[in-house]
Amino acid sequence: MNDFTTDRFALPLLAAGQAGKEITHNEALVTIDLALGAAVIGLGVDAPPADPRPGDCWIVGPAPTGAWLGRAGAIAGWTTAGWRFVEPREGMAVWNSFASRTITYHGGMWHDGDVSGARLMIEGLPVVGPRGAAIADPAGGAIADAEARGAIAGILAALRRHGLIAA
Structure with missing residues (x-):
């Protein structure tokens, strides 16, 4: 961490004796608003939409243009003060509003709908676990x-x- 931002999300910090503290504080709140319980309405979009609504968010595509230039992979959120961006962090999860599933960030990229785990539990019972050995194909034909x-x-x-x- 430097003296002016937090380690994970680079949220702006207040400084002792700082004038206009409300600006720094409000900028941090806007970033938190975009990142906390994030939900996006588009994934891999390269061009900013023409008529976004405040609070709408997208995951920027690999070849961003316009106001998103240089922000590949970031969460872009429209606010009343313009575009704000949240850089993804390892383990971050966002809700994919248009497909009703989770998008997770790991290994340097977004994974849409992937589910990872050791097993799937439903109502306290294991339903799917590690893959078992293959079942041999029937052979012959006499019996x-x-x-x-x-x-x-x-x-x-x-x-x-x-x-x-x-x-």
């Missing part, structure tokens, strides 16, 4: 019923192991 039953038993075991069906 089709026994081979089919073996393959079905393997499928059922995998579905149960992943919690997709009850045991």
Whole structure:
């Protein structure tokens, strides 16, 4: 952190004896308003919209133009005082309003709709876990019923192991 901004979001800090503290304070509040519980209405957009409404936000695309020039990947928010930008930070999540899903920032890029985790729990029960071993394809053909039953038993075991069906 330097003496004038915060470490993560570069929010402006007040200085002792500073004149016009309300300007610095208000700028910090506007940035917080854009970043806290962020929601965007566009992802990967390169040109600023012609008629934005205050509070509307977009994730800037890879080749920004106009007022967004040099802000690739940032969250661009329109305010009554013009465009404000929030640079993404590792682990940041925003709500994708136009697709009703989460967009997360990791590894230096935005990931739209990706879900990562060790397992999926629904009502306290594991539903999907780590991938199990492959189920062998039936082979031969002399005893089709026994081979089919073996393959079905393997499928059922995998579905149960992943919690997709009850045991």
